[in-house]
Amino acid sequence: MSAERTQGGDGGGGGEGGGGAVRRGVSERLLRELTPQVLAAVVRRHGDFAASEDAVQEALLAAASQWPSAGVPDNPRGWLIQVAARRMADHQRSESARRRREAQVLSQEADAPVQPAPDDQEPEREDTLLLLFMCCHPALSRTSAIALTLRAVGGLTTGEIAAAFLVPEATMAQRISRAKQQIERSGESFRMPGSRERDERLAAVLHVLYLMFNEGYATSAGASLQRPDLSSEAIRLARAVHGLLPEHAEAAGLLALMLLTDARRLARSGPEGELIPLDEQDRSRWDRAAIREGVELLSSALPRGAVGPYQLQAAIAAVHDEAERVQDTDWPQILALYGVLLQLSDNPMVALNHAVAAGMVHGPHHGLALLQPLELDPRIAGHYRLAAVRGHLHELARERALAIQCFRAAAAGTSSLPERNYLLLKAARLEAS
Numbered sequence: 001m002s003a004e005r006t007q008g009g010d011g012g013g014g015g016e017g018g019g020g021a022v023r024r025g026v027s028e029r030l031l032r033e034l035t036p037q038v039l040a041a042v043v044r045r046h047g048d049f050a051a052s053e054d055a056v057q058e059a060l061l062a063a064a065s066q067w068p069s070a071g072v073p074d075n076p077r078g079w080l081i082q083v084a085a086r087r088m089a090d091h092q093r094s095e096s097a098r099r100r101r102e103a104q105v106l107s108q109e110a111d112a113p114v115q116p117a118p119d120d121q122e123p124e125r126e127d128t129l130l131l132l133f134m135c136c137h138p139a140l141s142r143t144s145a146i147a148l149t150l151r152a153v154g155g156l157t158t159g160e161i162a163a164a165f166l167v168p169e170a171t172m173a174q175r176i177s178r179a180k181q182q183i184e185r186s187g188e189s190f191r192m193p194g195s196r197e198r199d200e201r202l203a204a205v206l207h208v209l210y211l212m213f214n215e216g217y218a219t220s221a222g223a224s225l226q227r228p229d230l231s232s233e234a235i236r237l238a239r240a241v242h243g244l245l246p247e248h249a250e251a252a253g254l255l256a257l258m259l260l261t262d263a264r265r266l267a268r269s270g271p272e273g274e275l276i277p278l279d280e281q282d283r284s285r286w287d288r289a290a291i292r293e294g295v296e297l298l299s300s301a302l303p304r305g306a307v308g309p310y311q312l313q314a315a316i317a318a319v320h321d322e323a324e325r326v327q328d329t330d331w332p333q334i335l336a337l338y339g340v341l342l343q344l345s346d347n348p349m350v351a352l353n354h355a356v357a358a359g360m361v362h363g364p365h366h367g368l369a370l371l372q373p374l375e376l377d378p379r380i381a382g383h384y385r386l387a388a389v390r391g392h393l394h395e396l397a398r399e400r401a402l403a404i405q406c407f408r409a410a411a412a413g414t415s416s417l418p419e420r421n422y423l424l425l426k427a428a429r430l431e432a433s
Contacts, residue, residue, distance in 0.1 A: 040127030055087035221415035252301035253311030259294035260317035348380035384413030
């Protein structure tokens with residue numbers, strides 16, 4: 001779990017008037033929250049995933065154009081489902097006419113008022129969890145399943161998903177399109193899979209939630225440092241998965257990781273939304289209740305058998321959270337945990353964080369030496385985080401000119417405005433010192 005992206009050690013604007021801006025902000029946040037719920041309800045009713053997604057997108061466009069001026073309806077979820085259902089009726093009528101079957105009946109249904117089905121009005125129904133498992137279909141490659149789920153359940157853009165997988169946006173768009181087609185061909189019904197099918201999909205489900213949380217906690221692009229709505233939804237769904245499988249150690253480990261990381265959320269940004277790295281955070285602002293819950297979950301999960309990557313990352317987060325002061329951080333323990341994690345995961349981001357921990361324990365030049373193989377890894381070579389970590393280690397080594405060069409290179413490579421500002425400020429402060 002990468003939290004402080006620029007160093008790797010922890011795993012508004014506009015001139016619009018107040019009222020309109022507030023209404024628009026509320027509508028956008030609400031639409032992001034409701035999208036997977038509405039899509040799940042429409043898929044459950046109509047069964048056509050691709051057409052349902054198109055219909056929901058049309059409903060979202062209608063809401064985005066109408067709600068800022070007309071106001072959010074009393075039942076926004078029902079409103080969106082109703083509009084999407086009308087679009088689906090139009091789609092079904094068109095398909096029926098094309099196939100020359102039942103044209104008259106479907107035409108009469110499309111002209112009638114569409115009301116949300118009774119169970120569409122039951123928010124406690126965990127449709128989003130069902131949609132999550134549906135998108136992680138075993139007919140899909142794991143990468144395609146995760147990408148489709150991030151799009152349908154997480155509401156991430158294709159560009160955001162491409163950035164998470166370190167691939168071009170066009171490549172990711174093709175994967176998502178093919179995944180939708182495969183779901184359609186599979187004839188997947190909207191139901192919770194049985195235990196065997198669930199086990200086949202669980203690894204992909206957990207990884208989706210992990211990526212959703214990461215994007216919400218440290219947004220990859222734009223003017224905002226965080227998207228709390230997205231990270232909160234990931235935590236909610238992780239709780240649901242843990243409730244469904246309370247004895248699954250990695251499901252518990254993922255939830256613990258999210259809680260232990262999210263506990264620092266309020267302290268990692270300043271009054272203007274600027275990034276505050278882990279070693280400069282006011283630890284009195286950390287959520288101690290979330291830390292306690294995360295530690296308890298992790299403590300109960302670790303004795304259950306083989307330790308997985310989410311439990312190891314949660315253990316690293318717990319070491320950070322339990323240090324009352326930054327100088328109390330047990331870096332040797334963190335380094336040892338990253339060493340085990342490297343054995344389980346061929347992930348360049350893990351190797352990047354391992355280099356930081358090694359630099360803290362054995363000195364910055366040791367960490368810099370561990371970065372050299374990553375320069376040849378096509379998954380991360382040229383990535384701004386590699387330059388940022390290199391700058392961090394050069395700064396620790398008091399190699400000011402090299403640190404400035406790296407921080408500026410990292411700033412040029414990130415699409416996150418708060419991260420860019422932070423990196424440029426680091427470079428400017430070093431230059432002035």
